[in-house]
Amino acid sequence: MSETMQHIVLASRPTGAPTQDNFKLETAPMPEPKDGEVLVRVQYMSLDPYMRGRMDDAKSYAAPVPIGGTLEGGGVGEVISSRSDYLKPGDSVFGMLGWATHAVQPAKMLRKLDPAQAPLTAALGVLGMPGFTGWYGLNALGRPKAGETLVVAAATGPVGSMVGQLARKAGLRVVGIAGGAEKCAMAKDVYGFDDCLDHRAYETARDLRSALKDACPDGIDIYYENVGGKVLEAVLPLMNPHGRIPVCGMISWYDAGALGGDADSKGLTAPAIWRNILVKFLSVNGFIISNHYDQYPEFLSEVAPQVVSGDIKFVEDIAEGLENAPSAFMGMLKGANRGKQIVKVG
Amino acid sequence: MSETMQHIVLASRPTGAPTQDNFKLETAPMPEPKDGEVLVRVQYMSLDPYMRGRMDDAKSYAAPVPIGGTLEGGGVGEVISSRSDYLKPGDSVFGMLGWATHAVQPAKMLRKLDPAQAPLTAALGVLGMPGFTGWYGLNALGRPKAGETLVVAAATGPVGSMVGQLARKAGLRVVGIAGGAEKCAMAKDVYGFDDCLDHRAYETARDLRSALKDACPDGIDIYYENVGGKVLEAVLPLMNPHGRIPVCGMISWYDAGALGGDADSKGLTAPAIWRNILVKFLSVNGFIISNHYDQYPEFLSEVAPQVVSGDIKFVEDIAEGLENAPSAFMGMLKGANRGKQIVKVG
Structure with a gap:
């Protein structure tokens, strides 16, 4: 076994979009499991938008990653040594393994996977946190009814594509929003969306709204929120009475520093949000999936x-090598990925 | 019976706060009931903040009052002639009688009142739409639990005072916000609030927040929203995880024209609202009580x-004479009333 492992630490906090300088690849001694713990060789790690939030020093549902700390994230890997009865070497597991080639974790914090049942990477996307997020938010907070209309952005991402497919199966009209013609074609051809709009083709929220109005002739009953910004500004006035907005993310605002800024959504004010909630009896519910396991x-x-x-x-984008995780992450925040962004580590 | 009646029509739409010019007292021939209708002599009419919204030409849950149209509102009165089997002359009724001395209405649109059971005016406030609004929003959307903390503004108004009293009975800590020391004393001494802050004593949302923090040492679980603006800005960062915000009004923003403005809440941006909803799993629900009768x-x-x-x-402020309804209404929007604002018409 190698005497060292590699991991990526937070070198400095980003102001706005992260840059390569915010990340540092470091080498450390191989950790050893204590009683009840196992050592895992990471095979694949997940990149998810929420990680951007952890890089800020802002109060949130989770503590920020400290400067010099290993970046957090889910991964799948193989147990290579065990001091637990629950797991043995060779077992495949999912856990919060971090941006690292190896991790020591209490066995009880890991979920054993059956590689014969589904590919390991599915545990990071379609059958993992993102797919579960889509399923929970849609059903518990979106409360879909056949014949209604749902809009979801980042339509080809692992959350949006789950939401769209489940809503279609439930008999809803499903309209996606995605960045670029290729992703829009994918939303319709791969995931079966009724329609999909390329937000890059519309300079202003007003233009996007006008196109959405055509795509949603009966208005919008559920807006599954994962982006905020221009899309939210476009959608809000089209919401139907008694509409539901599950809020699971706001990726377009994650780079807005302390989020006091209005980048990309100049026309969207606090009173406008409140007025729409009031006069259309909207139900807006924030959630984090870790409360619902x-x-x-x-x-x-x-x-x-x-x-x-x-x-x-489901569709996956797999980057090769831990050292390429930062660039894959930065690309994902800009929408460069087509499907679930994964890094092949081992 | 008099041959004429008086009513107040919308002479012009306000820009910002209404002025006397927006209202006009007119005389009209006494209307006659058709089959199934009754003629009512209005004794008391209600003044409520929602009426400000009806004066704008903006899409809402109800159509705007047209220029030249009689202003809308609830009232109680006496049936003076009837062409319905359901009501007879002398009956006391509640209905949407408008800003008028007399009204003809289908009998089935009126609710018969028993003057022996409660004073007639109670049907406009504590036992009418405002009291019912407070009860419904608190229970159905606020979901109060003993030991939690609730904040409500316009604390001495007919909605806020109902919310506060019911929440106290349910075992919550109840902190009101009101305009002026007299109202704050009333919230505590008459309605039994645990504490009440005078928002006029705090120039900025930040100052108000700091005082609220002291008054709510365990954070805020329910913010019953009826004002928006500076109070919302102060409250949001103090909300606890899984907090609930029933949204029944936003009086501080009603004068902001198309509500694009940020008057009184410069620090409150759309991303800040969204971020609080997301990271604290807030449940924000708009409602209008007419959907829940x-x-x-x-x-x-x-x-x-x-x-x-x-x-x-309950406390009532009674202005005398239909002709004084506009000034009482303008006063109420500025918080000049102490309790439920009523106009004695007949």
């Missing part, structure tokens, strides 16, 4: 068979 | 006995 088995039993059968599609 | 009997059966017994208090 009691429902994960229900998600898995409902969705995993459909993934295996091919009824639910 | 199926629960009105439940409200009445629960609350009316407590009003009669004096366990739930």
